[in-house]
Amino acid sequence: MSKVNLKQEESLSIKFNHQMSAGEQRTIDLFFYLPKEMGIASNTLNEEEYYHFGVVGRRSYYSHGLHLPLVQSRFVSLKNRSLEEFRLYLNLFAYQFAVAIETDAKELRQLTAPEEFYPALNDLSDVVIQLLKKFRRNEPKEEKWRSYFAHADNYLSWFCEQQLLKTLSQRPRSSGFSDIKDKVIQLCRAEHHYREEERKYNSSRTHHDANRISNKMLLLRRLIQQGVVLKEELKVLGVGLKKMVTGFATGLVMIVVSALIIKAHGVFNGLTISLIISLSVIYAFREIFKEDIRNALWRKIQRGRPRWSRILRDTSTQTIVARQLVWLEFMRKQDIPETITEIMKHRHRQNKVESEVLHYRVNTRVTPKDFSAGYSEIQEQVNFSLVPFARHLERGKAKIYSETDGKVSNESVERRYQVNLVLKVKDGKHQAEYARFKVTMNRSSIVEITESKLPDNIAALT
Incomplete structure (x- = not known):
């Protein structure tokens, strides 16, 4: 697994995420090469406004596991811990369970071929069933702990149901795979019955009112995030x-x-x-x-100075976990590092167009002290919305004509643009590593993201 992962998030957004341990220092640079024909530059896109509305980050504690945020043995051993430790471990489990399901569901909804979508949906429903069973198998018997468990159980049941129903509503149409669709619907019905009839987590008035149930679940999500999501203090420099x-x-x-x-x-x-x-x-x-x-x-x-500083604190102890410096600016050609320029020289001739370069950098220093409650790493996820870019793009107006048996037909084609994205990662005093991606997009969505080969003399991201 690469130390920094970059992928499409929504129809018009991309996300990178990475994990860091105590005492580590890492600098991540993103160079967006925006073709001048897109009409995006410092006079049409304000960097500060874009940062506040188009760059959204989430930073939290992290623990490795295959979908399961904490290994089962650690969760089972919670009975031997204090109430505060139980709550922190429970919150980490529930929070990363929700993030994992949300991530998998988003990736699933991007599949358009029924032959790929429905088997993946079946696998996702199996994972949901398995994780919910494991989670509920460890329900505490102590009354003082059960309220915390009930909050997490209520939210996870509702959130999984919502993600599955949302995925079903956006499924590709197909006359087959009715057994998988019925299986998912039965799972959603079972979770609804579990919450409202077996456990009676929500009053009748609440679960029949969409506004009430939505606001209650937002509150439960904030309670689950307590002690897991890091508190951010952003300062303009x-x-x-x-x-x-x-x-x-x-x-x-x-x-x-x-x-x-x-x-x-x-x-x-x-x-x-x-x-x-x-x-x-x-x-x-x-x-x-x-x-x-x-x-x-x-x-x-x-020019060249950091724009913002950020302090990340543990919400429970208020201790500083990490410090960050953030840059965001349009770069002049002469200020672009030589290695980045060399990488971009290896493009195909038809792709060598004049571009504006938007540069994002984040430098993170994690405190050398051990994290609280036995956490081993922190994770940062940053989403870049390409909606402000898409606003400047032209709608496709061209048509392609063809002839068949003397009949002339035409087909409308969309206007596509290619944004080159170079990723640079430097850990401490180690050698910097690079990766280049081609982001093909139109006015309404990202068509595809592909990784390009680097020159042999440049270290590729591992």
Whole structure:
């Protein structure tokens, strides 16, 4: 398994995720090569706005396992632990169970061929049945622990049912595979009966009201995340420096304005209409150029500097788990690292088009202290929405004509664009590793993501 995984998440988003242990340091760089014909550049896409609305991250504790976030032996041994330890382990199990099912269901919904979709759906339902049975087999007998278990059990039952029903609603149409569809429907009915009739987790008023049940499950999800998802403290860097740049730009403009005012007084004797008009023009130009000069100075000074810092804390102990620095900017051609340029030179000739380069970097330092409650790693998942990119794209208007037996027919074709994405990963003082991906997209979705071969003299990501 690669140390950093990149894949499609939704129809117009991609995600990378990775895990880190205590004491590790890692820098991840993503270089988005956006063809100029897409019309995306610093004047059409604000990096700061894109970061806040298009880049969504999730950082939590992580434990290895095949779908099962914690090995069964560790979960069984919870009876020998304190109430707080039980709650933390239970939350980690339930949270990563939910994340695993959600991830598998998203990948499944991207399959369009019935021959691939339905067998994968059958496998997913088997995994859900197996994990729910293992989870419920370890229900605690102590009354003080059972409320925590009930919250997690209620949410997992509802969430699995929702993911399966959502997947069924988006299934490819096929006259076959009715046995698999019936099996999944029976599983969903069984979970609904388990929650509402056997355990009576939710009142009749709640489970018959979509708003009430949705809000209750959001609350249960937040309770499950307690102690697992890390608390984030994001800080914008360079606020004081930006104020200094604003002051300097204003002072620079005022020097020029003052000189022009003095000259205008020398040209026009006394207070005349001509002097008033001249002063009005001078002050108008001051307002226009002050912003331009400030923005130009700020972009030059900010280039290459981190934009944000982030502190990750354990929500239970409030101790610092990791620190991060984040960069996001459009890069000039001369600022692109030589290795990245060399990788991009190995494209096919027809793909060598002029591009704007959007660079994202995150540098993470994990605290050398052991994590609480026996956790071994933290996981970061970052989603990049390509919706802001797609807004600039043209809709396909072309048609392809063909002739058969003297009859001419046409077929509308979509306009596709290819975004090259270079991934760079550097662990501590080790040699950097690279990977290149081709993201083919249109205005409505990502068509495919393929990994490209690197030059022989460049270390590939392992």
